[in-house]
Amino acid sequence: MAVTSQSFQEELPPKSDLSNWYVRVILRAELADYFEPVGGCMVIRPYGYTLWEHMQALLDARFKATGHSNAYFPLFVPESLLKKEAEHVEGFAPEVAWVTEAGNEPLAERLAIRPTSESIIGLMYSKWIQSWRDLPVLINLWNNVVRWEKRTRFFLRTTEFLWQEGHTAHRTEQDALDEVLRILDIYADFVENDLGIPVIKGYKSAAEKFAGAEKTYTIEALMPDGLALQSGTSHHLGQNFARAFNISFQDDDGQRKLVWTTSWGLSTRTIGALIMVHGDDSGLILPPHVAPIQLAILPVRDEPDIRDFVGQVEQALAGTVRLLTDWSDKRLGWKRSEWELRGVPLRLEVGSREVQEQRVDMVRRDDPGRTRYPVPLADIPHVVAETLETIQRDLLRRARAFLEANIRPAASYDEFKQIMETTRGFILAQWCGDPSCEAAIKAETGATIRCIPLSDLGNEPGQCVYDGRPSPRRVLFARAY
Amino acid sequence: MAVTSQSFQEELPPKSDLSNWYVRVILRAELADYFEPVGGCMVIRPYGYTLWEHMQALLDARFKATGHSNAYFPLFVPESLLKKEAEHVEGFAPEVAWVTEAGNEPLAERLAIRPTSESIIGLMYSKWIQSWRDLPVLINLWNNVVRWEKRTRFFLRTTEFLWQEGHTAHRTEQDALDEVLRILDIYADFVENDLGIPVIKGYKSAAEKFAGAEKTYTIEALMPDGLALQSGTSHHLGQNFARAFNISFQDDDGQRKLVWTTSWGLSTRTIGALIMVHGDDSGLILPPHVAPIQLAILPVRDEPDIRDFVGQVEQALAGTVRLLTDWSDKRLGWKRSEWELRGVPLRLEVGSREVQEQRVDMVRRDDPGRTRYPVPLADIPHVVAETLETIQRDLLRRARAFLEANIRPAASYDEFKQIMETTRGFILAQWCGDPSCEAAIKAETGATIRCIPLSDLGNEPGQCVYDGRPSPRRVLFARAY
Numbered sequence: 001m002a003v004t005s006q007s008f009q010e011e012l013p014p015k016s017d018l019s020n021w022y023v024r025v026i027l028r029a030e031l032a033d034y035f036e037p038v039g040g041c042m043v044i045r046p047y048g049y050t051l052w053e054h055m056q057a058l059l060d061a062r063f064k065a066t067g068h069s070n071a072y073f074p075l076f077v078p079e080s081l082l083k084k085e086a087e088h089v090e091g092f093a094p095e096v097a098w099v100t101e102a103g104n105e106p107l108a109e110r111l112a113i114r115p116t117s118e119s120i121i122g123l124m125y126s127k128w129i130q131s132w133r134d135l136p137v138l139i140n141l142w143n144n145v146v147r148w149e150k151r152t153r154f155f156l157r158t159t160e161f162l163w164q165e166g167h168t169a170h171r172t173e174q175d176a177l178d179e180v181l182r183i184l185d186i187y188a189d190f191v192e193n194d195l196g197i198p199v200i201k202g203y204k205s206a207a208e209k210f211a212g213a214e215k216t217y218t219i220e221a222l223m224p225d226g227l228a229l230q231s232g233t234s235h236h237l238g239q240n241f242a243r244a245f246n247i248s249f250q251d252d253d254g255q256r257k258l259v260w261t262t263s264w265g266l267s268t269r270t271i272g273a274l275i276m277v278h279g280d281d282s283g284l285i286l287p288p289h290v291a292p293i294q295l296a297i298l299p300v301r302d303e304p305d306i307r308d309f310v311g312q313v314e315q316a317l318a319g320t321v322r323l324l325t326d327w328s329d330k331r332l333g334w335k336r337s338e339w340e341l342r343g344v345p346l347r348l349e350v351g352s353r354e355v356q357e358q359r360v361d362m363v364r365r366d367d368p369g370r371t372r373y374p375v376p377l378a379d380i381p382h383v384v385a386e387t388l389e390t391i392q393r394d395l396l397r398r399a400r401a402f403l404e405a406n407i408r409p410a411a412s413y414d415e416f417k418q419i420m421e422t423t424r425g426f427i428l429a430q431w432c433g434d435p436s437c438e439a440a441i442k443a444e445t446g447a448t449i450r451c452i453p454l455s456d457l458g459n460e461p462g463q464c465v466y467d468g469r470p471s472p473r474r475v476l477f478a479r480a481y
Numbered sequence: 482m483a484v485t486s487q488s489f490q491e492e493l494p495p496k497s498d499l500s501n502w503y504v505r506v507i508l509r510a511e512l513a514d515y516f517e518p519v520g521g522c523m524v525i526r527p528y529g530y531t532l533w534e535h536m537q538a539l540l541d542a543r544f545k546a547t548g549h550s551n552a553y554f555p556l557f558v559p560e561s562l563l564k565k566e567a568e569h570v571e572g573f574a575p576e577v578a579w580v581t582e583a584g585n586e587p588l589a590e591r592l593a594i595r596p597t598s599e600s601i602i603g604l605m606y607s608k609w610i611q612s613w614r615d616l617p618v619l620i621n622l623w624n625n626v627v628r629w630e631k632r633t634r635f636f637l638r639t640t641e642f643l644w645q646e647g648h649t650a651h652r653t654e655q656d657a658l659d660e661v662l663r664i665l666d667i668y669a670d671f672v673e674n675d676l677g678i679p680v681i682k683g684y685k686s687a688a689e690k691f692a693g694a695e696k697t698y699t700i701e702a703l704m705p706d707g708l709a710l711q712s713g714t715s716h717h718l719g720q721n722f723a724r725a726f727n728i729s730f731q732d733d734d735g736q737r738k739l740v741w742t743t744s745w746g747l748s749t750r751t752i753g754a755l756i757m758v759h760g761d762d763s764g765l766i767l768p769p770h771v772a773p774i775q776l777a778i779l780p781v782r783d784e785p786d787i788r789d790f791v792g793q794v795e796q797a798l799a800g801t802v803r804l805l806t807d808w809s810d811k812r813l814g815w816k817r818s819e820w821e822l823r824g825v826p827l828r829l830e831v832g833s834r835e836v837q838e839q840r841v842d843m844v845r846r847d848d849p850g851r852t853r854y855p856v857p858l859a860d861i862p863h864v865v866a867e868t869l870e871t872i873q874r875d876l877l878r879r880a881r882a883f884l885e886a887n888i889r890p891a892a893s894y895d896e897f898k899q900i901m902e903t904t905r906g907f908i909l910a911q912w913c914g915d916p917s918c919e920a921a922i923k924a925e926t927g928a929t930i931r932c933i934p935l936s937d938l939g940n941e942p943g944q945c946v947y948d949g950r951p952s953p954r955r956v957l958f959a960r961a962y
Contacts, residue, residue: 033605037559038592043605046550046620053551069527070534075594075625075641078518094585099594102578103629111519113556113580113594124514124524139527144556144625148584159583160556 012341014281018225022276026154029284029342031271040152040159044268047342050292052162052268056142058194058289059164059266062186068138068166073120075144076111081119085244088118091211095147097159113146118212118237118263121167122245129169129259132251136179137169155272156229156481163267169247169259173238176260180236183264184217187232195270196287196395197221197277198403199231200426200476202451207435210263214238220450220476222403223276226424228450228478231273234264272481277399278366284343285366287395288388295384296339297325297360300332300351309355309377313348316381321388340365345391346384348375366391366398409458409474413465416477420445426478428457430471432464441466447477493822495762499706503757507635510765510823512752521633521640525749528823531773533643533749537623539675539770540645540747543667549619549647554601556625557592562600566725569599572692576628578640594627599693599718599744602648603726610650610740613732617660618650636753637710637962644748650728650740654719657741661717664745665698668713676751677768677876678702678758679884680712681907681957683932688916691744695719701931701957703884704757707905709931709959712754715745753962758880759847765824766847768876769869776865777820778806778841781813781832790836790858794829797861802869821846826872827865829856847872847879890939890955894946897958901926907959909938911952913945922947928958 012028013020026032031048035041044052060070076099083089092115099111114120125137146160166183170176184201191197199219209216213235221231241247242258251257278285288294297313299306310325317323324344326335332349339347348360349372360380362373364387375383406425410416419427427447431437442448453459458474465471493509494501507513512529516522525533541551557580564570573596580592595601606618627641647664651657665682672678680700690697694716702712722728723739732738759766769775778794780787791806798804805825807816813830820828829841830853841861843854845868856864887906891897900908908928912918923929934940939955946952 033608035555035601035605037562037604038555038557041555041557043555043601044553046552049552050550052553069531071527071530072525072533072625072643074516074519074522074524075627076519076522081518097580097583097592099578100581101591103631104575110582111578120516120524123518124516127514144553146556150584162553 012281012283015224015279018223018276021279022272023154025275025279025283025341031275031284032154038159040149042154042158044162047292048271051271051274051286051290054290054292055194055270056164059186059190060140060142062190063140063164063166066138066182066186068140068168071139071141072143073117073124073141075114077114077117077119079110079112081123082112084119084122085212085241087240088212092116092147095149097146097148114143115145115147116263116265117141117143117145117165117167118241119245121263122241122247125167125169125259125261126245126247129247129249132171132249135169135171135249135259136175138166138179139168140164140166153272153481155268155275157269161268163265166262166264168262169242170261171249171251171259173260176238176262177236179262180215180217180234180264183234183262184219184232187234187264187266188219190266191219191221191231191270192396194287194289195274196392196399197231197270197273198396198400200451200453200457201455202453202476204451205435205438205449205475207438208449210235212237212240214240218451220478221273221277222406222426222478223273223481224402226406226479228426228480229269229273230450230480231270232264232266235262237261237263278395279343280368282337283341285395286343286345288345288392291343291345292322293324293339293342293344294321294346294388295323296335296344296347297323298332298335298339298347298349299325299327300349302327302329303352305355306350306352309358310350312377313350313360313380316377317384320381321384346387348380362387364391366394407457407476410465416441416447416465417445420447420479424479426450426476428474429465429477430462430473431475432467432469432471434464434467434469437464437466441477446479448480450476450478450480452476493762493764496705496760499704499757502760503753504635506756506760506764506822512756513635519640521630523635523639525643528773529752532752532767532771535771535773536675536751537645540667540671541621541623543671544621544645544647547619547663547667549621549649552620552622553624554598554605554622556595558595558598558600560591560593562604563593565600565603566693566722568721569693573597573628576630578627578629595624596626596628597744597746598622598624598646598648599722600726602744603722603728606648606650606740606742607726607728610728610730613652613730616650616652616730616740617656619647619660620649621645621647634753634962636749636756638750642749644746647743647745649743650723651742652730652732652740654741657743658717661696661698661715661743661745664715664743665700665713668715668745668747669700671747672700672702672712672751673877675768675770676755677873677880678712678751678754679877679881681932681934681938682936683934683957685932686916686919686930686956688919689930691716693718693721695721699932701959702754702758703887703907703959704754704962705883707887707960709907709961710750710754711931711961712751713745713747716743718742718744759876760824761849763818764822766876767824767826769826769873772824772826773803774805774820774823774825775802775827775869776804777816777825777828778804779813779816779820779828779830780806780808781830783808783810784833786833786836787831790839791831793858794831794841794861797858798865801862802865827868829861843868845872847875888938888957891946897922897928897946898926901928901960905960907931907957909955910946910958911943911954912956913948913950913952915945915948915950918945918947922958927960929961931957931959931961933957
């Protein structure tokens with residue numbers, strides 16, 4: 001995982017130049033790389049993939065604790081199968097990659113590379129589900145999907161991406177709704193407490209919902225440039241897919257009934273949010289819960305007394321923290337820059353003086369002043385553990401302060417437009433519910449309804465910011481990635 | 482994960498009818514299902530996928546302990562990239578699925594769905610590797626690949642399958658060879674000690690090696706019908722891919738040199754081996770190390786005193802074993818059959834009498850006589866833990882006895898043919914090294930050289946079984962899946 005020398009030749013742009021900073025920090029920290037022969041595809045390098053593995057483990061544990069099992073479904077969706085749910089195919093067909101030849105022969109029917117697996121799931125669930133005793137079915141998939149996007153960006157929008165997609169079937173509508181909200185809470189809990197990114201929970205307007213869903217719930221985060229990022233969605237599919245695929249069961253009253261289904265997904269896109277929300281001019285800042293390396297030990301020189309002392313430090317920490325000791329022959333300043341760029345949340349520096357005094361100097365990555373805390377050998381394990389948790393909380397606290405400072409009510413459409421032209425961020429504005437007002441606002445300002453919040457945020461009636469008609473409550477607008 | 486009622490309507494065929502038994506046990510135990518719209522694709526259901534998750538965890542820990550990191554590379558290989566290594570493309574092109582349209586437009590160049598990732602790796606490694614300091618590169622991928630096979634069978638041969646593919650680059654040939662054999666040892670250790678399947682380690686003849694490799698190492702297992710199953714391969718790629726993709730580095734002597742690369746893979750195919758090697762007329766027998774459920778608790782009835790006692794048993798075992806208690810209202814005989822079919826290695830039965838005597842009746846799945854061992858409550862944790870390890874060892878011991886009884890020397894070609902027409906199994910026979918003898922034996926008997934053993938097995942000179950010319954040693958023949 002060594003950063004090759006050439007990757008440090010270029011300066012990192014300041015984070016205020018967000019889109020350049022974003023690309024440069026990803027390449028230089030070796031999170032990912034371009035795959036030039038296929039535009040829009042990316043390679044997730046070991047440092048980026050290890051981050052994803054920690055994210056997967058934390059989410060997967062939550063899914064399993066709530067009764068879900070993982071499974072694997074095929075990559076290919078025959079065109080006729082994809083077409084079974086009309087609204088669904090209409091939403092996804094323009095982005096599909098098609099296999100038309102295989103094994104040296106043309107295929108009788110085109111096969112879509114799955115853009116999502118509802119159709120495949122629909123077919124199989126209709127076979128597996130026969131009785132109310134078979135319900136609920138609670139399955140999650142960790143896989144790759146393909147959506148042929150024109151404009152792509154590392155993690156945020158790539159033609160192939162990794163995600164999890166959950167698919168569940170229930171006996172009653174209430175059971176399905178409970179599941180949809182249970183997952184939304186899991187997503188919010190994971191994104192806030194493990195990724196340190198505060199989110200607003202809500203549901204989408206009809207124009208913004210998932211193709212084929214009755215209702216789409218979402219968690220929305222705010223990036224430093226004032227653009228929103230949809231970070232996870234949970235769909236109440238009603239009986240739309242049950243009807244299209246005839247997923248029915250015999251209930252205990254003897255009646256044949258359609259099931260109620262849900263689907264929900266969170267992808268490698270959230271890695272993009274993580275990078276943008278926490279990073280600074282020196283590079284990444286990774287939240288301790290998911291950081292591939294939580295602690296870097298930087299020996300000033302490779303000398304016997306320092307080796308011996310570092311060995312004691314490593315032994316004291318063994319098994320409690322993901323740590324790396326940088327014994328390379330680079331200068332201390334270079335090592336600091338490297339591990340700061342890579343976002344390692346905490347570092348310990350050890351020179352001859354520290355050895356003499358039987359202590360280390362601890363420095364927090366998220367501390368702009370890089371204060372040095374001397375920590376005696378005996379205290380290292382608990383101080384490191386506590387400091388990592390403090391960093392985790394502080395990252396969320398800072399991001400939450402930014403989010404809260406960037407939710408603005410707009411009393412008039414002029415004010416709305418002015419906010420979108422200056423600070424951006426989230427706008428709370430009244431909306432009458434008419435899709436034509438929503439469409440006009442989008443066309444004129446670029447802002448979309450990110451969600452109708454589930455909390456009390458903006459929950460007071462008024463007049464639509466666009467056409468003045470009565471509005472039941474404010475909704476959340478923003479321009480979005 | 483309940484077995485639906487209809488799946489028990491059909492009797493399981495006896496295991497002696499191996500290919501029917503194999504398909505039926507997979508469907509009835511809900512390991513997998515057909516995906517009818519795309520012949521050759523399969524769905525891995527939660528019970529089968531959970532098995533795979535345990536296998537992944539055990540292998541992945543071994544890869545990480547030997548310095549490998551995971552990463553993710555794209556699904557698509559442009560045709561021109563796949564063609565860069567001539568022997569490689571010749572081997573894989575006939576089985577490729579091609580994407581020719583995407584985003585509503587024809588593509589300028591066909592994209593192969595990766596059948597394996599050497600070409601993609603070659604391109605990226607040539608970019609990442611510049612100096613001897615960048616070596617070795619030790620990367621593993623867990624992903625899906627597609628090979629358009631005409632004849633498919635659950636797990637053993639499917640058009641899409643899951644696997645891990647390791648790709649490493651080294652400074653010297655010796656480093657690469659060490660890696661190839663290190664991985665072969667990891668595979669053998671995993672397959673023998675976690676899956677309970679004994680294997681023979683060796684290397685392939687030129688005719689049987691991986692397309693593009695210098696030398697392919699393999700572990701070969703034997704199925705109950707006397708057919709061999711290649712269960713993992715580790716390839717020494719020499720400098721073939723380094724040359725084709727110009728993967729070179731500046732060594733510390735200032736010279737520009739080509740790297741030496743390896744690749745190695747183990748797939749969901751080994752699940753097929755696991756099923757065939759251990760199962761019996763009652764269904765699956767899963768090795769405890771990978772069983773989704775290691776212990777089933779079967780209460781005879783749902784009554785308060787039984788509930789209370791089972792609660793105590795569960796508490797005594799909490800966190801030490803993957804257990805399931807079957808509180809369904811089915812009869813005890815039905816529950817026994819269900820969990821036997823699903824291969825749960827150990828079960829505890831609890832009725833009123835057991836509660837009264839504060840004990841359970843323990844039954845091993847792999848015991849043909851189904852002996853009942855009474856175990857007092859206080860002893861349950863250590864008896865269960867020890868018995869699971871005993872089962873794990875006994876499964877390997879039994880499979881090894883079968884393997885050893887089915888390795889036969891063939892002194893003459895007549896004897897060779899007779900073995901292949903009767904018992905089958907492995908044949909140790911002299912081979913002069915000429916590919917034409919190998920090809921003739923294959924055409925006439927269906928047997929291929931599975932490997933040239935690394936051990937002393939058959940390591941004595943003689944005359945080629947086919948044409949009588951001098952032969953340095955016996956090699957291992959079999960018909961194979």
